[in-house]
Amino acid sequence: MRAHTSVLRLTVGLLLAAHVVPTAAAGQGGHPLPQTLRPLHERVAEADAVVVATVGEVTEGRIELVSLESLVGQVAPGARVKRAPSNPLPVSSGDRVLLLLRGARSPYLSVDSPRETVRLASTEAEARWSEAIRVLDGSRDDPEDWVELYTGWLETGPGSLRDLAVASLSAPGAPYQPLPASFFAARAEVAWDGHQSAETRRASGRLAILHPAGAGRLATHADECPPHSDPDVVELSAIAAIRFGAEKSEGAVLCALSHANSGVRLSAAKALGRTTGTPTATTVRARLAELATGDDESFVREAAQQALARLE
Numbered sequence: 001m002r003a004h005t006s007v008l009r010l011t012v013g014l015l016l017a018a019h020v021v022p023t024a025a026a027g028q029g030g031h032p033l034p035q036t037l038r039p040l041h042e043r044v045a046e047a048d049a050v051v052v053a054t055v056g057e058v059t060e061g062r063i064e065l066v067s068l069e070s071l072v073g074q075v076a077p078g079a080r081v082k083r084a085p086s087n088p089l090p091v092s093s094g095d096r097v098l099l100l101l102r103g104a105r106s107p108y109l110s111v112d113s114p115r116e117t118v119r120l121a122s123t124e125a126e127a128r129w130s131e132a133i134r135v136l137d138g139s140r141d142d143p144e145d146w147v148e149l150y151t152g153w154l155e156t157g158p159g160s161l162r163d164l165a166v167a168s169l170s171a172p173g174a175p176y177q178p179l180p181a182s183f184f185a186a187r188a189e190v191a192w193d194g195h196q197s198a199e200t201r202r203a204s205g206r207l208a209i210l211h212p213a214g215a216g217r218l219a220t221h222a223d224e225c226p227p228h229s230d231p232d233v234v235e236l237s238a239i240a241a242i243r244f245g246a247e248k249s250e251g252a253v254l255c256a257l258s259h260a261n262s263g264v265r266l267s268a269a270k271a272l273g274r275t276t277g278t279p280t281a282t283t284v285r286a287r288l289a290e291l292a293t294g295d296d297e298s299f300v301r302e303a304a305q306q307a308l309a310r311l312e
Contacts, residue, residue, distance in 0.1 A: 038167070039171045042171075043112060045140070046102065047100040047111045048103060051079075052120065053096070056093060063091060078106075081108050096120040097120060125160075128161060132149065136149070157200075166203050170206075183207075185216075208236070218233075218240050234259055237255075238264075253272070256268035265291060
């Protein structure tokens with residue numbers, strides 16, 4: 001079974017939750033994604049300076065910065081960043097890094113937590129991150145520009161920026177919220193566009209599921225259940241269809257329950273098992289019954305059995 005990304009699992013887990021009170025994330029009942037990453041505009045707003053630099057000497061309490069370029073503010077070469085031994089930034093001497101800094105002078109504090117630390121693997125990555133920081137800093141009063149920037153990351157990557165774009169565009173408190181229904185519908189179209197990279201399709205799907213308009217378009221495509229469909233997109237489409245009661249939910253769910261990837265079948269069965277107060281099509285119940293006795297994987301059989309028991 002192909003491994004699914006942790007972000008997808010967190011997203012699906014959120015949508016599988018009981019039908020709780022909607023939030024304002026999408027303006028019309030969508031749930032925000034779990035905030036495994038803070039939106040970049042929030043981090044830039046907290047920073048007094050932003051630099052790209054090479055890590056010099058690393059001691060118990062300090063990180064030296066050399067070959068430094070200031071993107072926001074002015075930081076002198078040889079500046080240092082405080083290092084907490086109990087929770088240190090994951091950098092070593094020689095690493096090229098992007099650092100968002102707080103403070104008027106050296107030693108600075110890092111705005112980012114260790115898990116948010118950006119290590120730059122190439123000159124191309126440095127250029128992309130530097131451009132992003134300059135755009136966000138230069139458009140602090142024009143949040144609509146941030147949406148364009150983040151959407152571009154979805155389509156061009158790299159992966160670190162793509163994941164950050166998903167987190168940023170799903171942040172419920174962002175000043176550009178609520179995003180229009182057309183945004184989520186467009187993301188659903190990209191999710192099912194075979195000309196896009198797999199990473200772009202999956203990232204777009206993780207956004208499309210946050211709004212009824214996106215869920216509806218995902219379900220419409222999944223209802224056709226084209227061969228060799230991306231497992232992640234099929235899974236997201238089925239989960240969103242169940243969550244929002246999309247018009248084509250029956251076909252989308254059947255596509256997931258019949259997918260060759262056992263993880264997709266499992267997630268769809270679990271989603272149905274957590275559905276309360278929503279009629280389930282006879283064809284879907286029949287497919288669950290088939291899985292409950294005939295699926296090759298015991299964990300899928302068990303999930304289907306539990307779903308049938310809860311639906312009765």
